[in-house]
Amino acid sequence: MKIAALLRSAALVTAVALIPATTATMAQVDGRAGPEFSKVFAVYQRIQASYVEPVEDEVLIRGMIDGMLGALDPHSGYLDGSDLQRLETMIDGNYSGLGLSVLMEDGAVKVISPFKGSPADKQGIKAGDYITHLDGKLIYGGDLDDAVAQMRGKAGTSIQLTIFRPGREExxxxxxxxxxxxxEPVTHELSAGNIGVITVNEFSADVGADVFKAWTSIQEEAAGRVSGLVLDLRSNPGGSLDEAVALSDLFLDEGRIVSQRGRARGETLLYDAETVFRGDMAEGTPVIVLIDAGSASASEIVAGALQDHRRALVMGERSFGKGSVQSLLPLGRDAALKLTTARYYTPKGASVQEGGIKPDITVPQLSDPDLALRSKYQTRESDLRGHLINELGIKDEELEADEIDDPRFKLTSEQLEEQGIEDFQLHYALETLRRTTKSSVALRD
Known part of the structure; x- marks a missing residue:
């Protein structure tokens, strides 16, 4: 598949913009960095002449590229071959495998999140887990692409994963x-009390339109008497910036949704309400947005916009804190550069980089038996090596978890299971809406 076609598709599912590298810019780089490039060439020559074994030029060039990008933030990278194939798979959203989103962290394969309803999710694999062996073979220190290739395979075949879960001894x-x-990007259901629940699992193409269809279906099922709505963005790693704007616009009839600011010309952009959808589709309906530490990027744009405009109550846990935009820059027909080119800001001008979105009401996931252990070792943007620093400045105490015991959250996972509560955060949101009137906190006009 041609790189241009892939990039056109990728623009729909990742927060990207296509920016060509100009010859004038390259000339400036050459002029300023000439002496430094001579050092690189000298190292290359020395390796070719003196290294103990012959080394292919392709290996050295790829190493130089990876080294440059490794000096930047963790979201910039070079894509070719299998990397581009993985991007195509993400765009298609249909493949055989385990249903895991993973990254390489200090030589280990770390689970970002399992896709809801996937084989990995059903087997209890959780965000923050480390995969150390596949079918008994050690993969630590190996290549992420190799590990991903091994985990994928024909539907119906099985693989044994050895998991290290922070907090557990063995x-x-x-x-x-x-x-x-x-x-399935968007799912929905109508809960008791005519409370709608719309779950957005990723921000792929047409998510805004899909959420509108879900809302229409909920209205029909409730005979037009919807008492409240939960918008569940938990463990949603993000995706298309345009779809985040579209989803926010469904609930807003005026004002800024998000702003994007970068260093290059054309990277400072403003996104306002009433540009994708007209009016507030759920006008007069109380809305709660659920987020957690796995809610990132596009999810944070939506949560931040609805929170700043006081259109929804944000509930759950502090989000991941990825406040940057990546652009795909084509490098020939079969390679591309994924480069962080801008930061984005909520309507009130706050950057979510590092700090994330702080919920209006913090609700722990008490139904998770490993809550205490997982919370201790939770990974967010601020924990990633080389992450961008929030230029507005965030005090350490603002990032610290609230250690004060809340009398509302004393039940154990075993006690909740006895009561038939499998998802405490969702249960708490639904109960809040069932007690909510139009003049109460969940509708904060």
């Missing part, structure tokens, strides 16, 4: 049967 093994992963 690793454990899980057998997972591969399945066909068909990512």
């Amino acid at each position: 690793p454990f093994e899980v057998d997972v049967t591969r399945g066909v992963i068909e990512l």
